[in-house]
Amino acid sequence: MLLTTRGRRSGTLRRTALLHVRDGERYILAASDAGADRHPAWYLNPTANPEVTIQIGPETFPATARTAAPEEKPRLWELIVAAVPSYRDYQEATDREIPVVIVDRASRPSAGSTGPAEEAVGGGRRVRPGQARPRRAVA
Template identity: 40%
Template structure:
């Protein structure tokens, strides 16, 4: 990814996050990602994590799927050779916040293993086919995280 591409991606992500937050989740949940190889109705959640070293709160929009009542997110970082910071922060936490449209929850997390991971990965690559290219672009094993919603919390704000 070139510097210009990275800047334009950051701008797009920032705009998406602002729309999701400013609308309380009424907008930003479903996006058309056909221009980047995705589907016309791609669902997005927000995750809220606390920085493991900074203590700051970070909110990130991510594509998600639903497998047997668990929310699935993928730590792809566009196929970069390092894990995204949000993933590192999840690993350092017992729970995180997750918002889907206009509902938010505290959630516990886990990483599926073996055959379950294979099945969940196949499902997520069906939801967002570019994940396949992201995996071939890196030597790291892209993490898949499953979130189990718990108690309701307030929707996220800017």
Template identity: 45%
Template sequence: MTEQRIADNLPDWIKDHLKRYIESDGADGHYWDASLGGGEGMVPTLLLTTIGRKSGEPLTIPLIYSRAGDGYCVIASKGGAPAHPAWFLNLESDPEVHVQVMADKFRARARIAEGGEREGLWRQMVDIYAPYTKYQEATDRRIPVVVLDPV
């Protein structure tokens, strides 16, 4: 399994979330208080580890998720910023990733959902975390819907 590393440049609340998730093997941190980001209630999160396209180092980030067939779905929103998040750029460069959902750790291959699959997964994710709609309105880029298929 690829090492999980917490990047120094992450906000403290994300570092804290990652630390709790990693140290407890997902028992603490699987659910995140969405009110911290403008949503409501507790939402499920997974840990995604990509390999930095510039550094070559593993980088781990917590992301809200839903199921997508045998895999999982995440949204590359970056809060509606004009550019894609670094983790998304990393998986474009190398789609082989590592995922942790609670204590379950596995390798996956990331792909961008398109067409009807994308639309269905987008609605599913908005049902979990409504601010995604505002994020899409805030940017000209089409926010990617990413499927993580176990390998």
């Protein structure tokens, strides 16, 4: 998955490649940064502006990202660990609690409107320099 967010301070569009698991129609992400002691930068951006764009294969669409509520997290965390067992090691490597992020497809925008990150992805076309910076795949 490619996740495009708007920088919380700069307003710059940022693109990050992430692993995800599905939970029905939702996409589930772990903000692990491989067990680092601080949250990955990609996670901080949607906490300030939850409107994001995701690309999976050739499909690109607007979505809304949010941190899983405490009552949602245990079940979603187990889905993540079942798919990628190394996430359990990441949690053990850090004192912080790794956030779980739920990404829901946004309802269809009205005619003429676009999501804030939609312009960066351009419906699968190449992004112009300076619009969104591809990042290395992180988890």
